[in-house]
Amino acid sequence: MPDEFLIAKELHKSFSEIKAVNGVSFSINRGEIFGLLGPNGAGKTTTIRMLATVLQPDSGEVTIGGYSTHQNAPKARSLIGVCPQDLALYEELSAIDNLVFFGRMSGLDGKEAKEQADINLRLMGLEDRAKGKIAKFSGGMKRRINLAVALMGTPEMLFLDEPTVGIDPQSRNSIYEVIENLRDKGMTILYTTHYMEEASRLCKRVAIIDGGQMIAMDTPTALKSQIGDPDKITLEDVFLHYTGRSLRD
Template structure:
């Protein structure tokens, strides 16, 4: 494709495509900086993952983007509407599914959704139609009249999702929507998110579970200590920041394995049983040559695919799980 004739070029194309733009967005709580100054573009139709350990600043970032927390610096634009100067239109375009459940326990799902729908000015037949649709997305149609306080954690999470959808926002923001849910509800939430994407909704998904982000998201930003430390597609992040490991299985007796392990150690290899593991991946040829020079027979070589855990480790020197 000839880019010169394709429109305003990459920056212009990205801007017109942008559903959410964060522009130097940051937050201080007193002397503590929760979010430094984030620049990020979420494009129309994508599922974008914001991944980071607890305390990284994910909730603060999206709370600012949704107009719930006032920024200390920078701004955000939602579907072109600035949250500072055009807050009403910006908030209408966004649906927030908060980390902490925002539901009325003594009401039914239908009553909860009616309440949230009315906040957006929905009434009458249109409100009823939206409620039925949102209940269907959440898979709660058959429990629509029961009290929320009788629901499992997973059902409450699904209703929380429905509440964020009732005004059919352009951008749906989900903050750790699977914390404390059973596998079946988690599966349902994932399927719902994909179905919403298929009908054109843009999704911003925050999580500290890298497996979820890997499974669901088209692009990812990794956050740590209030900053985005890397962003891109999974393939880009893996290629740039995570080489993945190498496993070499030795065929032989204990002495042969010990000799191979001794040769591997200076190259970063560690031994578990008959398997020597290198992390990050070393240069293949010298590593294999060093092992074979001991006379050891190599039974199997496995290249381990880098995951986001590896990427996070490479970027921060810490694991996502223990951060």
């Protein structure tokens, strides 16, 4: 019996007339990297925002580590770290100041926050840029700091919303290594991406979402098998098979 760390049941969310998420249900096991794939506007980010308690679903239920995000949001929040798609950093502050600040926000005391900030900067290979202003960092460095901030407070689960978008292969590879390292330590991760190769590399299971609905969910190999020879089919083929080839807004 797998230990389900996150359970989402029948999530619905509309913005005016637009139904962004329409009855999404899934669960993520403890220590698992779960990929959420979908074209632009499919409802991935809205789903993550509801799971991360920043957006209230119209209906449905989410529990994280046994705590309902509706009834016990503070407890659920204490278990998660969020790495948003857009860089949520103070550009005019230094890397260390950003990390320490968000560490304090996640409940660490001053000493703990400083220690964790140093550890996370080393993890990202940015310890020598600790006092540099974020505004002066490259896109890849900012992405790594964005991830480092999500790790402050030692969360048990990470929400990574397209953490490698728009960066060079070196920085991307560095982030993959960090994520694999976290997985090996037992971290539960929800991962959204447009890059199918990184989903294949990192995720134990993936779900494909489109039009606010979950249209497929399984291991990458099982999904490939559903449409052909898994050795010849790529996850991108699976993605296009389920979501179609028409262009999206």
